Amino acid sequence: MPKALAGYRICDFTGQLAGAGATRHLAAFGAEVIRIEDPVNQGRWDILRGQPPYKDERRGINLGGSFNNHNVGKRGITLNLRTERGKELLTDLVRVSDVVSENFSAGVMDRLGFGYDQLRAIKQDVVYVSSSGFGKQGPYGTYKTWGPIVQAVSGLTWTSKLRDLEPAGWGYSYMDHTGGYYMCIAILAALHHRNMTGEGQWVDMSCTDAGATLTGPAVLDYTVNGRPTRRDGLPDSNHNRWPPMAPHAVYPAEGEDNWIAIACRDEPDWHALAAEVGEPWTGDQRFATLDGRIEHEAALDEALCGWTTSRDKFATAERLRAAGVPASAVQRPGERIDHDENTSAWGLWPTVRQTDMGDVRVDGVPAHLSETEWELEHGAPNLGEHNEEVYGGLLGLDADEIASLREEGVI
Numbered sequence: 001m002p003k004a005l006a007g008y009r010i011c012d013f014t015g016q017l018a019g020a021g022a023t024r025h026l027a028a029f030g031a032e033v034i035r036i037e038d039p040v041n042q043g044r045w046d047i048l049r050g051q052p053p054y055k056d057e058r059r060g061i062n063l064g065g066s067f068n069n070h071n072v073g074k075r076g077i078t079l080n081l082r083t084e085r086g087k088e089l090l091t092d093l094v095r096v097s098d099v100v101s102e103n104f105s106a107g108v109m110d111r112l113g114f115g116y117d118q119l120r121a122i123k124q125d126v127v128y129v130s131s132s133g134f135g136k137q138g139p140y141g142t143y144k145t146w147g148p149i150v151q152a153v154s155g156l157t158w159t160s161k162l163r164d165l166e167p168a169g170w171g172y173s174y175m176d177h178t179g180g181y182y183m184c185i186a187i188l189a190a191l192h193h194r195n196m197t198g199e200g201q202w203v204d205m206s207c208t209d210a211g212a213t214l215t216g217p218a219v220l221d222y223t224v225n226g227r228p229t230r231r232d233g234l235p236d237s238n239h240n241r242w243p244p245m246a247p248h249a250v251y252p253a254e255g256e257d258n259w260i261a262i263a264c265r266d267e268p269d270w271h272a273l274a275a276e277v278g279e280p281w282t283g284d285q286r287f288a289t290l291d292g293r294i295e296h297e298a299a300l301d302e303a304l305c306g307w308t309t310s311r312d313k314f315a316t317a318e319r320l321r322a323a324g325v326p327a328s329a330v331q332r333p334g335e336r337i338d339h340d341e342n343t344s345a346w347g348l349w350p351t352v353r354q355t356d357m358g359d360v361r362v363d364g365v366p367a368h369l370s371e372t373e374w375e376l377e378h379g380a381p382n383l384g385e386h387n388e389e390v391y392g393g394l395l396g397l398d399a400d401e402i403a404s405l406r407e408e409g410v411i
């Protein structure tokens with residue numbers, strides 16, 4: 001059975017997570033995604049190419065772990081667009097592609113001679129999807145952005161802090177995932193429209209605004225109630241005060257840096273927890289009602305810590321769940337990835353073979369199609385790994401022509 005997106009070809013200039021994270025999904029669902037990289041700087045416009053984390057002690061342009069993850073399942077060619085022959089080859093490639101995708105800064109594609117008008121002249125119904133920090137057409141269109149800028153401007157940095165400290169942000173550009181997802185949706189929507197009408201189009205995307213979609217409740221709370229997300233007296237960002245529940249937190253467990261999450265939603269949960277704990281403090285009158293438990297939450301948490309701290313997180317979570325109390329071990333990455341049975345049942349981190357890295361695990365897709373399941377067939381391409389396949393097989397060049405392209409620095 002062909003996969004859901006079999007037959008679509010994407011001419012892909014994307015990089016980093018915000019761009020490459022979009023087209024990786026298209027590849028998983030069967031589209032032929034051809035990643036185009038600059039041979040002169042070895043594709044390092046994408047700062048993740050060749051960068052850590054690494055699978056083992058080897059280092060090199062084809063061994064970057066994040067790059068492999070974000071480009072899994074794609075093909076890869078090199079093409080020097082400073083050369084006339086390079087531009088001709090890209091023209092040939094666009095002619096046989098459905099989509100051109102990129103997340104360069106504004107003006108780059110125009111300077112290369114492949115802005116939307118030129119692309120449309122090459123292929124009238126082309127779908128062109130560009131992503132950048134603020135979109136390419138608005139007043140901020142010329143600004144270059146990296147993840148931390150997008151995080152700050154979209155308001156996300158402000159939302160994360162520990163008690164008595166300044167907002168610190170998330171420590172990682174998680175909203176780049178959001179940008180990637182929106183870009184993926186945009187590509188699919190524009191393709192659907194083209195299929196229905198024969199009309200291509202340019203989708204201009206703003207990654208900052210994709211990030212801002214994550215701040216909806218905070219913006220609403222401020223607008224309607226005048227309450228800023230961070231204000232004096234709030235607990236740290238790991239603790240939620242709504243809906244009111246107590247105990248409701250992450251508690252230490254046996255061993256070094258082990259934790260268990262416990263949430264008592266209502267009175268039956270609390271009584272079930274108290275019965276499992278079975279220590280005198282559970283009968284303390286201060287904890288007899290929800291209002292009392294919330295008022296004396298610090299004392300309650302301290303007492304519960306005393307019980308959890310000498311207990312195995314997995315066994316305790318299982319025991320509490322059996323008693324009807326929501327509880328879960330806080331899992332380390334290895335525990336979550338290698339031992340959680342739901343993870344393997346869902347294929348969340350499949351193993352793929354990358355030509356140089358060998359077998360390596362990558363993010364899967366947390367959705368399963370009953371008839372046209374996704375599959376990640378191979379790791380990210382080595383630099384220029386599919387030059388023969390694309391220039392020879394797809395564009396029909398013979399071995400001598402490909403050899404001279406290489407000699408002339410075109411690929």
Ligand SMILES: CC(C)(COP(=O)(O)OP(=O)(O)OC[C@H]1O[C@@H](n2cnc3c(N)ncnc32)[C@H](O)[C@@H]1OP(=O)(O)O)[C@@H](O)C(=O)NCCC(=O)NCCS
Pocket residue numbers: 016017018019036037038039045079080081082103104105108111112131132133143144145146147173176207
């Ligand atoms: C990420 C970013 C800041 C990097 O800035 P940069 O390294 O200066 O890169 P730019 O996108 O401005 O330009 C890319 C250059 O590579 C060149 N290039 C890329 N592929 C090429 C190829 N195959 N052949 C020849 N040149 C190529 C382009 O022509 C351009 O050069 P020019 O500026 O001389 O025209 C910028 O691309 C950007 O703002 N992107 C949008 C937001 C984004 O996605 N950020 C990353 C997510 S965290």
